[in-house]
Amino acid sequence: MTSLPADDAACGWYHTSRTRQPRPAHTGETQARWTVVGAGLTGLAAARQLALNFPDDEIVLVEAQEVGFGTSGRNAGFAIDLPHDIGAEDYIGDVATAKMALKLNRTGQSILRSTVEQNQIDCALRPSGKYQAAVEDRGIAVLDAYRRGLDKLGEASEIIEGKDLPEHIGTSFYRKALYTPGTLLLQPSALVKGLADTLPSNVTLYENTPISQVGYGDKTVLQHSKGRITTDKLVLANNAFGGRFGFLQGRMLPIFLYASLTRPLSEAEQESLGGKSFWGVIPADTYGTTVRRTHDNRILIRNSFSFNPDGRPRQKYLDRFVRNHRTSFERRFPVLRDVDFEYTWSGSLAMSRNHEGFFGQLAPNVYGALCCNGLGITRGTVTGTLLADWLAGQRNDLIDMLLASPGPNKTPPEPFLSIGVNANLAWGQYRAGLES
Structure with missing residues (x-):
């Protein structure tokens, strides 16, 4: 392995969720029927479902870092149901394809809600819906087009004009928002920690066990600094790090996004802000700012992008982008100018040029659900679950759709790749204007 996961330390979701005792790292020699690499949302879902489908088999789940600290605990906490095809004029495109994407996302939501309820996982999961908000003319046009697409799909939405938005989200910054009711909001690190601590008894989780070398053959051998795991079947659920295998x-x-989380608002600050006590806003412009008011009365600001080819964070970007967060925060909440950020962190997305993920067999006895394209909560949950069902011999329309995907397409070679991606990111953020 030429690069191992190593996220930055100050992830607000991780530090404000409950403290748990990590499971011990793997040591020595282990023989396994099934091994899942990556204990994020996809890997946890795959391990859980494999354990249910194969109750007599021991499932090994390996995580390079501590559960809840990595990518799955670093997103904005939106479990979104609706399709959003940015390549289509109305952001819906082909209705049949959109309906299947909708079914896939809602299946992921259903699995998630059921697992959270059955295991009493405290992750502040609420069916709050989401606001997609705009201030620039380009953003307003996106909202209008998307609403037409949702009407075509038969999905509920509501346009909220800027004068009415303070009653909802406590700010008059935006000119218009499109509210859709189907999104679940949650605390992502708390979710992942809870999922890990309620795995079936035939799953053995090893944390802080980065795999440094892998050998393929009739069996797969996963080596690390203190031992090795020899497995009959390997499932890769480690997103962009699947490429390292x-x-x-x-x-x-590996596209990195950056977030900051404030300290809790005082009662006086909450009163001056107004609006609802719990909500989430996504930007009309892809490169704009995501904002949340959390269950513990903090404000989350998420924006700014970087392309880190090795999948590892860079301190220089954290130092630079926290200034962007401050500007975005003060534009939206001038009454909260004295509220400081308590945490700033980065988190990676695995993106593909054609917005397709991978699902299925990678090699003999090696399988994967990889590349969630920014929809990790719903897509990771559902693809991990369905991969385990497919490995148990099950088939349905969603599994068939995932298997039929062409998968991620090829990118240009370096240095052209980095030049092109960084130029696109810089241009997109510049064009976002006040949406950022």
Whole structure:
């Protein structure tokens, strides 16, 4: 392995969720029927479902870092149901395809809600819906087009004009918002920690066990500094780091996004802000700012992008982008100018040029659900679950759709890739204007 996961330390979701005792790292020699690499949302879902489908088999789940600290605990906490095809004029495109995407996302939501309820996982999961908000003319046009697409799909939405938005989200910054009711909001690190601590009894989780070398053959041998795991069947659920295992190389782009979380608002600050006590806003412009008011009365600001080809964070970007967060925060909440950020962190997305993920067999006895394209909560949950069902011999329309995907397409070679991606990111953020 030429690069191992190593996220920055100050992830607000991780530090404000409950403290748990990590499971011990793997040591020595282990023989396993099934091994899942990556204990994020996809890997946890795959391990859970494999354990249910194969109750007599021991499932090994390996995580390079501590559960809840990595990528799955660093997103904005939106479990979104609706399709959003940015390549289509109305952001819906082909209705049949959109309906299947909708079914896939809602299946992921259903699995998630059921697992959270059955295991009493405290992750502040609420069916709050989401606001997609705009201030620039380009953003307003996106909202209008998307509403037409949702009407075509038969999905509920509501346009809220800027004068009415303070009653909802406590700010008059935006000119218009499109509210859709189907999104679940949650605390992502708390979710992942809870999922890990309620795995079936035939799953053995090893944390802080980065795999440093892998050998393929009739069995797969996973080596690390203190031992090795020999497995009959390997499931890769480690997103962009799947490329480090020799698969989909040059097809997944590790794009980093940056977030800051304030200290809790005082009662006086909450009163001056107004609006609802819990909500989430996504930007009309892809490169704009995501904002949340959390269950513990903090404000989350998420924006700014970087392309880190090795999948590892850079301190220089954290230092630079926290200034962007401050500007975005003060534009939206001038009454909260004295509220400081308590945490700032980065988190990676595995993106592909054609917005397709991978699902299925990578090599003999090696399988994967990789590249969630920014929809990790719903897509990770559902693809991990469905991959385990497919490995148990099950088939349905969603599994067939995922298997029929062409997968991520190839990217240009370096240095052209980095030049092109960084130029696109810089241009997109510049064009976002006040949406950022």
